[in-house]
Amino acid sequence: xxxxxxxxxxxxxxxxxxxxxxxxxxxxxxxxxxxxxxxxxxxxxxxxxxxxxxxxxxxxxxxxxxxxxxxxxxxxxxxxxxxxxxxxxxxxxxxxxxxxxxxxxxxxxxxxxxxxxxxxxxxxxxxxxxxxxxxxxxxxxxxxxxxxxxxxxxxxxxxxxxxxxxxxxxxxxxxxxxxxxxxxxxxxxxxxxxxxxxxxxxxxxxxxxxxxxxxxxxxxxxxxxxxxxxxxxxxxxxxxxxxxxxxxxxxxxxxxxxxxxxxxxxxxxxxxxxxxxxxxxxxxxxxxxxxxxxxxxxxxxxxxxxxxxxxxxxxxxxxxxxxxxxxx
Numbered sequence: 012x013x014x015x016x017x018x019x020x021x022x023x024x025x026x027x028x029x030x031x032x033x034x035x036x037x038x039x040x041x042x043x044x045x046x047x048x049x050x051x052x053x054x055x056x057x058x059x060x061x062x063x064x065x066x067x068x069x070x071x072x073x074x075x076x077x078x079x080x081x082x083x084x085x086x087x088x089x090x091x092x093x094x095x096x097x098x099x100x101x102x103x104x105x106x107x108x109x110x111x112x113x114x115x116x117x118x119x120x121x122x123x124x125x126x127x128x129x130x131x132x133x134x135x136x137x138x139x140x141x142x143x144x145x146x147x148x149x150x151x152x153x154x155x156x157x158x159x160x161x162x163x164x165x166x167x168x169x170x171x172x173x174x175x176x177x178x179x180x181x182x183x184x185x186x187x188x189x190x191x192x193x194x195x196x197x198x199x200x201x202x203x204x205x206x207x208x209x210x211x212x213x214x215x216x217x218x219x220x221x222x223x224x225x226x227x228x229x230x231x232x233x234x235x236x237x238x239x240x241x242x243x244x245x246x247x248x249x250x251x252x253x254x255x256x257x258x259x260x261x262x263x264x265x266x267x268x269x270x271x272x273x274x275x276x277x278x279x280x281x282x283x284x285x286x287x288x289x290x291x292x293x294x295x296x297x298x299x300x301x302x303x304x305x306x307x308x309x310x311x312x313x314x315x316x317x318x319x320x321x322x323x324x325x326x327x328x329x330x331x332x333x334x335x336x337x338x339x
Contacts, residue, residue, distance in 0.1 A: 012321065013053060013068040016042055020315045021210045021264045027229050028219040048098025048152040049082050059178040063185040067194055073202040074135045079128040084197070088187030093132065094148045095125050099156040106161040121149055125166055135200065143190050150174060211265040221281030223258050238336045250333045255292055260316040270300055273307030
């Protein structure tokens with residue numbers, strides 16, 4: 012399953028509560044565009060081949076001190092395809108000098124990144140005696156973008172119109188004997204944390220808009236009932252405990268990798284929300300930095316609420332049952 016990139020989630024949270032700098036706006040638009048391209052490819056992949064092959068979405072691997080990220084990894088027969096999806100507009104060219112658009116030469120390009128990722132996976136497989144053939148697939152997903160290759164390369168490069176045919180070929184290869192347990196092997200090398208710059212320093216944190224934000228429309232104007240919150244703007248309802256938990260996680264993303272601090276969380280919520288509920292949730296769901304000291308500081312994994320729900324579906328389904336509880 013594909014999740015929003017951590018940085019995209021963080022920038023969207025920050026945008027709800029503050030004015031973004033020009034650099035932050037540019038980063039937000041760039042990452043949003045990349046994510047939209049990945050979703051477009053996912054829809055094509057699901058329609059043509061998804062049930063026939065094993066795959067991983069948005070996987071990050073750290074091996075022997077080297078870290079790589081890949082938009083999609085697919086196994087078909089004896090081949091492992093490392094798929095890099097580019098939502099680029101314009102006419103691109105690749106030759107011995109590198110990737111170009113017009114007269115502009117990219118200092119670092121997707122081909123160099125793809126080759127580095129392939130080398131990391133090949134070394135990992137060699138260490139574990141895996142004989143799968145590792146191939147780079149670079150996909151230009153944008154209908155208004157294209158790339159022309161003017162050199163011999165080892166990578167498979169696809170423009171938008173070429174994607175369906177390649178997926179059909181992939182589907183045919185899926186009938187060949189498949190390598191087992193490759194997913195489990197790669198997942199062993201997922202880092203336990205993600206790398207990110209601190210989005211919000213303590214000074215900026217104090218200036219952010221306080222409160223719980225409606226997950227549907229972004230409004231902070233919420234009506235509180237005993238077990239749920241309702242947005243006065245769009246009418247969306249959310250179980251109060253879920254709203255609190257989600258907002259604590261949003262705070263954690265903004266300050267990552269700094270530890271979660273109870274006093275800061277209370278300030279982040281503002282005066283309209285229960286400090287005792289915040290304390291209860293922190294004590295129940297977050298691990299103290301030091302069990303011997305009750306100083307209100309907790310470990311911050313920086314994970315998004317979306318990922319948390321996916322990992323704990325049953326719990327949140329039960330929690331959402333409180334939506335129908337009566338306040339009386």
